Amino acid sequence: MKTKRFILQESEIPKQWYNILADMPNKPLPPVNPGTKQPLKAEDLYPVFCEECARQELNTTDRFIDIPEAVLEQYKNYRATPLVRAYGLEEALGTPAHIYFKNESVNPLGSHKLNSAIAQAYYAKQEGTTNITTETGAGQWGAALSYAAKAFGLEAAVYMVKISYEQKPYRRSIMQTFGAQVTASPSMSTKAGRKILTENPTHQGSLGTAISEAVELALNTPHCKYVLGSVLNHVCLHQTVIGLEAEKQMEMAGEYPDTVIACFGGGSNFSGLALPFLRHNILDGKKTRFIAAEPASCPKLTKGEFAYDFGDEAGYTPLLAMYTLGHTFRPANIHAGGLRYHGSGSIVAQLLKDGYIEAVDIEQLDSFKAGVLFARSEGIIPAPESCHAIAATVNEALKCKETGEEKVILFNLSGHGLVDMAAYDRYFSGDLANYNVSDEEIAANLAASGVVSI
Numbered sequence: 001m002k003t004k005r006f007i008l009q010e011s012e013i014p015k016q017w018y019n020i021l022a023d024m025p026n027k028p029l030p031p032v033n034p035g036t037k038q039p040l041k042a043e044d045l046y047p048v049f050c051e052e053c054a055r056q057e058l059n060t061t062d063r064f065i066d067i068p069e070a071v072l073e074q075y076k077n078y079r080a081t082p083l084v085r086a087y088g089l090e091e092a093l094g095t096p097a098h099i100y101f102k103n104e105s106v107n108p109l110g111s112h113k114l115n116s117a118i119a120q121a122y123y124a125k126q127e128g129t130t131n132i133t134t135e136t137g138a139g140q141w142g143a144a145l146s147y148a149a150k151a152f153g154l155e156a157a158v159y160m161v162k163i164s165y166e167q168k169p170y171r172r173s174i175m176q177t178f179g180a181q182v183t184a185s186p187s188m189s190t191k192a193g194r195k196i197l198t199e200n201p202t203h204q205g206s207l208g209t210a211i212s213e214a215v216e217l218a219l220n221t222p223h224c225k226y227v228l229g230s231v232l233n234h235v236c237l238h239q240t241v242i243g244l245e246a247e248k249q250m251e252m253a254g255e256y257p258d259t260v261i262a263c264f265g266g267g268s269n270f271s272g273l274a275l276p277f278l279r280h281n282i283l284d285g286k287k288t289r290f291i292a293a294e295p296a297s298c299p300k301l302t303k304g305e306f307a308y309d310f311g312d313e314a315g316y317t318p319l320l321a322m323y324t325l326g327h328t329f330r331p332a333n334i335h336a337g338g339l340r341y342h343g344s345g346s347i348v349a350q351l352l353k354d355g356y357i358e359a360v361d362i363e364q365l366d367s368f369k370a371g372v373l374f375a376r377s378e379g380i381i382p383a384p385e386s387c388h389a390i391a392a393t394v395n396e397a398l399k400c401k402e403t404g405e406e407k408v409i410l411f412n413l414s415g416h417g418l419v420d421m422a423a424y425d426r427y428f429s430g431d432l433a434n435y436n437v438s439d440e441e442i443a444a445n446l447a448a449s450g451v452v453s454i
């Protein structure tokens with residue numbers, strides 16, 4: 001009998017995260033102070049971030065970092081997640097490729113985001129913080145963080161991108177169920193929000209505006225720390241639990257991936273699955289391909305500039321080395337809210353620059369088409385973000401069909417789409433469009449953002 005799902009025991013959940021900073025031949029460029037242009041030390045990040053997260057952010061020496069006991073206890077609620085052989089999708093495509101997916105949609109919050117939310121809430125609590133604040137796009141991060149905050153007895157204030165607040169009201173309800181306070185961003189409750197709204201009264205919000213508001217709240221509120229759902233090195237670190245499990249599970253399947261694929265917003269689910277495998281390219285001469293699938297409407301990896309830029313719209317964050325479309329970029333209102341971010345994290349940016357990974361851009365309609373095919377062949381409705389990874393997987397699998405190659409493809413099912421059915425409804429009614437950004441628009445936005453090329 002063929003095995004469909006590869007399952008690890010509770011005792012096999014990894015006890016450490018993998019820190020690729022220790023192994024990268026070229027370290028990512030450090031965050032710098034926008035005023036002095038000096039590289040930041042961990043202490044410089046303490047006013048905004050939890051101290052342990054700030055130290056992890058800059059830790060380039062420890063290859064593995066222990067997962068705290070209390071975090072492991074929370075992981076046991078939903079980990080290890082299954083690795084699944086997508087026989088149904090293979091058959092639907094008629095491909096000789098072996099397609100596997102890591103199913104991060106099985107936790108009750110519905111996405112991989114919980115892996116870092118739990119860790120960050122734990123560290124905040126440990127350090128005497130009482131309140132945490134954050135941004136959320138489509139709401140998966142906000143939902144995960146709201147639960148994690150409650151689990152560790154913290155108050156959470158979430159700024160939710162306005163377009164998603166309106167498109168995905170049930171994610172707001174989920175956050176409120178866990179006791180979080182949710183505000184649509186841009187809002188009139190912060191200086192950054194008021195400035196954006198007075199200049200642009202119909203601004204639909206972006207992750208950049210929501211981050212500005214959350215950072216401002218953290219800076220102005222005692223015992224309040226800001227936590228981020230992606231982009232930063234420590235978030236990618238926490239997500240490596242995905243790839244470390246997948247490594248053991250691929251071994252159970254008796255295979256090793258030729259191609260690893262994940263969708264790309266800021267880089268955390270991609271990093272989570274890819275980095276543990278990528279270490280074998282760096283250290284052991286493996287030749288796995290790593291493909292980040294981003295939306296054509298927000299193409300920072302395929303069309304952005306490698307540059308120092310702000311992580312938020314108002315320019316409150318340190319300057320980060322990233323592939324960026326400019327921090328004032330306003331992405332089209334696509335339904336994959338979690339992918340509407342102007343930049344990539346520094347680790348992924350450096351890996352792309354050094355040729356360790358590749359990027360592709362996916363049109364909105366192609367992403368839903370692939371998502372529906374996956375749903376009908378595997379019985380799981382994927383998140384609109386995850387549909388981008390599926391579309392890239394389908395493209396690779398169809399290439400194998402042409403060449404007859406039996407490649408092993410592994411992708412990350414970063415979340416389910418059960419709270420995104422309004423987006424599917426619009427797709428079925430022919431109401432969704434593709435959005436492309438021209439090179440001229442990108443160049444103009446980079447110039448307007450004052451981005452410093454590297």
Ligand SMILES: *Cc1c(COP(=O)(O)O)cnc(C)c1O
Binds near residue numbers: 110229263270339
């Ligand atoms: C947030 C999110 C993403 C994109 O974020 P990354 O930081 O790139 O991982 C992808 N899929 C889902 C389901 C998400 O919630």
